[in-house]
Amino acid sequence: MRILLKHVLVAGSERDLLIEGTRISRIAPAGSLGPDRSGENSLEIIEARGLAAIPSLVNAHAHSAMTLLRSIAEDMELMPWLQQAIWPREARLDAEDIYWGTRLAALEMIRSGTTFCADMYFFPEAQAEAARDSGMRFLISFPLIDGMDESRAEAQRAACDAFFEALPDCGPVSGFCLAGHSVYATTASSLRYIARKARERDLHIHIHLAETKVEDQTCRAQTGMSPTAYLDSLGVLGPKTFCSHCIWLDASDWDLLAERGVTVVHNPVSNMKLSSGTFDYEAARSRGIRVLIGTDGAASNNSLNLFSDMKIAGLLQKHHWRDPQRWPVASLLSAAADSGHEFFATGAGRIEEGTTADLALIDLSAASMTPCHDLAANLVYAQPWVDTTICAGRILMRHGVIEGEAEVIREASKRAEKVGA
Secondary structure (H helix, E strand, O other): OEEEEEEEEEOOEEEEEEEEOOEEEEEEEOOOOOHHHHOOOOOEEEEOOOEEEEEOEEEEEEOHHHHHHOOOOOOOOHHHHHHHHHHHHHOOOOHHHHHHHHHHHHHHHHHOOEEEEEEOOOOHHHHHHHHHHHOOEEEEEEEEOOOOOHHHHHHHHHHHHHHHHOOOOOOOOOEEEEEEOOOOOOOHHHHHHHHHHHHHHOOOEEEEEOOOHHHHHHHHHHHOOOHHHHHHHOOOOOOOEEEEEOOOOOHHHHHHHHHHOOEEEEOHHHHHHOOOOOOOHHHHHOOOOOEEEOOOOOOOOOOOOHHHHHHHHHHHHHHHOOOOOOOOHHHHHHHHOHHHHHHOOOOOOOOOOOOEOOEEEEEOOOHHHOOOOOHHHHHHHOOOOEEEEEEOOEEEEEOOEOOOHHHHHHHHHHHHHHHOO
């Protein structure tokens, strides 16, 4: 596929940008590229005057099909919320529900310029099908959540082995990783298994870490170690491990994460909504730890618009630490875009010739983006309007239109009825 973005703003200047296959092949002066100069007519042209091209966003932690549980339970702390409201309802969901819930999540993310989602949920075969049909990138896990039951853990490990021996078709841009839920919901035997299998297959590890004070206190009481040290003792921590939340960490925990090269994922909206605590960005930054941003699930956010999480991440740090210079605009954008592309090795994250074409086109004529004295500041703190989203050279949304959107919303709404009571 060949796509030509005409008169698109790249780094503040109008350019013509040519995409061939999955990559950006030419960036030239505005008006200099066209069908007559390409040598063939199979060129899809998008008139992008007034649109700014930015690297697409990376949602580094989500539970996509929890869109079906959006607004199901409010004003609760994490453990009562999980035990009383979420886990009983999740038990009612089947693979078809997960498919449509994931498709609904993809719609919302595509609409907000996100083309990559690190997902952790049940029925990974259904997630793979949804990833393929949506066209965006998903990093799909087979999550081990055994409730600390050894017999259940053994069965899950056998199922995980079978899954990785015959991986489902997730399309050309998605992939798979290993995942354990947490130190309180996954047995030590399964956490060791995850560490070993990830090393054998050179895969990422996705896990929750130190989300609540109760998690920290309980782990210390049961193991004599912090959750971070406990995971390290089981071999889980390493340069391809990404840990979500990372709130209740002491200096030695942060030092250990830095030493192991772990990436951390901040989930500001979910953490604030569940009153879990405040992430310490400076503790990570000062140690050179990569920080990404994730929405968490729509049941605890209740949005999958990463622009909102970017804004709230910045505001939370400035407010909590009483320091307006905490987490500057450029670093926030990097955490939500190019740093994620780099960590997950998409080849995107920069708008340059030869890079992968994962792009969002932002409408600068929108009221919320006017005036635009500083594009980066408007992207983080205003309300960006995404006009077009492109993933690996494929147009997922063009001028606000996503093919098949009405069907996805209709089917997902039907599926959500079974968990509404």
